Amino acid sequence: MGWFKAPDADPSADARGALVRVLSADQGRTAGAGVYLAGRRLLTCAHVVNAALGLRMLSPRDPGAVTLDVSFPALATGPADARQARLVAWVPPRAAHHQGPVADGSLEWGGDLAVLELEEEPPPPVGPVRWQDMRAGQLVRAWYGGGQPFSYADVQVGSCDGRIGYLDGQLSGAAVDDGYSGGPLWSPADGAAVGLVMGRITPPTGAFDARHTVRRSWGLTWQSVRQELSRVGAAPDPLSPGARAMAGAAVDDAVRDMMVGPLHALLGDPTARAAHSTALGAALGLRTRTDGTAPTVEELAELLCTVERALPTLAESLASSLDGARGRAELDRLLALGRLTDAAGLLSVAEHRALLVKWDHLTRQDPGLLPRAATAALPYVDLPRSLTAARLAPEGVPGAVRELEEWPGDGSPVPDETPRLPALLRVVEYAAAETGGMACQALQDWSGRVAARLGIHPSALGERRADAARWSDRSAGTGVRVLVELSRHPQDPADRYRCAVWRMRADGTAARTATGTERPRTGREIARLVREVAGGAEGAGRNVALVAVSVAPDALHLPVDEWDGASAEEFFPAPLGEDFHLVLRCPQIRRRSRTGAGDLLRRWSARHQSEPLVADHRISDEMELIRLLKTTHYDAARVIVHGPVGNRTRLLHFCLAMGVPIVLWDRAAVAGGDAARLDGAGPYGPVDELPERVRHFRVRAYMDPEVPARPALVWEDAGLPLPDELQLADPSLGPQGPDATARPSQGTDQAT
Structure with a gap:
């Protein structure tokens, strides 16, 4: 780009936002450097991982799913700011021209890569760099892993065979040394990283002395890194924004050529083109010529295809000076072509900056x-x-x-x-x-x-x-309703569960807000997740939220209401049952009943008129319960179950199979004589106030050891969907689209 030039700024600014510091096991020193790829992934050298673990530097042995401490100099430089990253891909160091181990004293080698994965994505200003192939003659810059501004080392790619680039430094300034390995080699002229620092050349005995190699180091080229990562299945997803940034700045020639037409129509006059291009360069932080010339239309098209936000920024400048409908049509054509490129973006530089300021302020007030x-x-x-x-x-x-x-x-x-x-x-x-x-x-x-x-x-x-x-x-008076599904895989630990969480919208549809199905979680982890979702949902703080937890039949005894979701900074415990109407549901039993769905709807509709049924020692067995629910308590919506654990569990299951939507029992009861312990929960009062009465009882029971009862409540609101009933409609057709009745196996697991 001859008319547009890069600013005279710190050439390392873009790359230092991706620099990673890899710390030794005791966080006492810098083991090496790394580079942020995209998402949660980091790239470094395998020998940096070995150094951090205290192992032999060029050991090829995979250390397994170890966890290392890393930090981002762009955020902070102290060990206290370290984050944990797990090793997920390993390319062992190997001899340069075969698969064997690296011999002691080797000047160069192959492989030697490691991919780490963070627990969560880092915040800005950390961001991925753009990558392109290394070539001889490039001037590149490297940094010490600690990221100190003075630690940069400027070198030139003296020789490059496509796999390795030899880096020669001047006899002044810093040299590439220990602690630089794994960091990016940044080419300011290309605005891209071109490889990773690997090692420095030390003089072998007898061949030549330090005067010849005092400033020589070497790095692995990006083309070689890309190939090595692909071999182990760790290549970045080509569809992700981060991967697109790494793919290089190759311009789609067809799109660029198609932009020439509308640009000629809009900016055919060189004077107008020079004025708009000068304003565009200033907005993008680029230097432009001041000799009265204008960029060619082709050069302007290339800029729009390769520089982020260039196209919407130019469109913002042009929109106020369009010449009628024809000018608008040409601008629309230009914007449509921009959607075929990765660089254009939707917002101009000024629009983007203004929105960030507004949303930052609002988010601080209401996360x-x-x-x-x-x-x-x-x-x-x-x-x-x-x-x-x-x-x-x-x-x-x-x-x-x-x-x-x-x-x-x-x-x-x-x-x-x-x-x-x-x-x-x-x-x-x-x-x-x-x-x-x-x-x-x-x-x-x-x-x-x-x-x-x-x-x-x-x-x-x-x-x-x-x-x-x-x-x-509409949302102002809507209460918060959160759906939770707990499940287990056969190999999961007995005290851990996988979970998915939805929050109900005001229009009755559900939004999947979080999923923990990828790994089993403790009750505390699940409680924190539920508290976060319920606290951020619409209507939060206006009333007590309903949290409906779907469990398997053998998990109805789980003390979910006692799971503590308090963070380490809170002053006292916060069991879910204290702050929410925590109720249970059991979809599996409902599905196993031939008439359960119809019975549930009928009983739920009659809940205000029907009398509660008490299932205690007077009901001898399940058949007696079934008889009552089919005759004298045909519309009963509420059953209070007492008795010893085994009998109580059987009666509970039959209640749910018969479509009883509200079942209350004391999970801590051991005998029929414990029935009176539930009286404090008001089991026979107004039915719709039962969840709140149970919550009050739980608050008292959690704090007073003299209250031994632990009430459990099944609350099957007939209007509240079960997790397997959630629907996903075609966005272009709205909620009544033809796919609105799709089952989870057809893709509804991704419903939002």
Whole structure:
């Protein structure tokens, strides 16, 4: 790009955001460096892992799924800020030209890579670098793993055979040394990393002395790294944003060539092209010529295809000076072509900056706002990963914006074939409606300007704004309802469960907010997850949330209500049963009953009129219970079960099979004489207030050792779907689309 030039800034700025410090086992020293790839993955050298573990440096033995301490210099430099990363891929060091071990004294070797995985994605400013192939003659920069600004070492690729690049340094400044291995080799001229630091050349005995090699080191080329990672199945996902950033800046020639036409129509006049290009360069932080010339249309097209936010920034500049309908059509054509590239993005530099400021402020006031707004605004598509949790921290806002920029547009019809409303703008409208006041007006003004720049018809934006207002009004009085499903695999530990969590929307549909099905979790972990989801759901804080936990028949005895979700910073324990209407459900028993679904609906509808049934010593066996539920208690919605554990469990199961929606028992009772212990829970009072009475009783029981009862409550609200009943509709057809009745095996497991 001759007319546009990179700024005269610190050439390491982009790469240091991806630099990783790998710490020794005792966190007392820097074992080496690494580089952030994308998502939760980091790349370093295998010998850096060995050094961190105190093993022989070039040992080829896979240490297994070990956990190392790492940190990001872009965030902090102290050991106290370390994060844990697990080893997930291992490419052992090997001799340069065969698969054997590396001999002592070797000057170079092959392999020697390790991929680590963090427990969660790092916050900005940590971000992936762009990668491209190494070639001879490149000037590159490396850093010590600690990331200190003064630790950079500038070298030149003196020789490169496609696998290894030899790096020669000047006789002044820092040299590549211990602690640099695994870090990126950054080419400022290319704006990309081109390889990893591997080692330094030390003089062998007799061949030559230190005067010849005092500043020579070597690195593994990116082309070789890419090949090695592919061999072990650790190559980045080509569909992920991070992988796209790593794929290089290769311009799609066809798209670039197609952009030339609309650019000629819009900026054929060199004077206008120079003015808009100068403004564009200033917004992007690029230097531009001041000699009165203008860039060629082809050079401008290449910039739009390769520099992030260049196209929407130019469109923002052009939108105010369009020449009628023809100019608008050409700009729409240019924006449509931009969607075929990875670099364009949705927002201009100024639009992006303004939204980050607004959302950062709102997130600090209400961490659950953006997840709630996204769940309501995009009810029939999978939410971006950053918005599936109940809360979003301010440092997560840039990642959420980036993900929403890439999400599909509005599926509803639009007038005159105008562009559809992007998902990001829809979420902005819902967040504005939920916020109110001046903040609402500021967000709506921002959304209106972006929509106008994109050519979106005013009626399309107005319709979504009205939808958001109705949702906000409707959600104000809606109580929080959270669905939890617990399951176990045969090999899981007895005291751990896998879980999935949904929160119910105001319109009766469910949003999957979190899943723990990938590994078994403790009760404390599950309780914390439930508390986070319930606390961030719409309506949180207005009343007590209902948490309905679906379990297997043999897990109805679980003390889920006693699971403590308090964090380490809280002053006292917080069992789930204290803060929520914690109730149980058992889908498996319902499905096994031929008439269970109809019985449940009938009994639930009659719950205010029917009398409760007490299943105690007067009911001799299951057949007597069945007789009563089919005759004198045909509409009974509530059963209180007493008696010893074995008999109580059998009666409980038959109650659920007969469609009884409300069953209360004392799971701590051991004999029929313990029945009176439940009286404090008011089992015979108004039925809809029973969950609250049980919660009050639990608060008292948890705090007073003189209260031995532990009430358990099955509450099968006939209007509340079970996890296997949740539906996913086609986003373009709305909730009544043809796929609305799909079963989980057909894809509903990803319903949001």
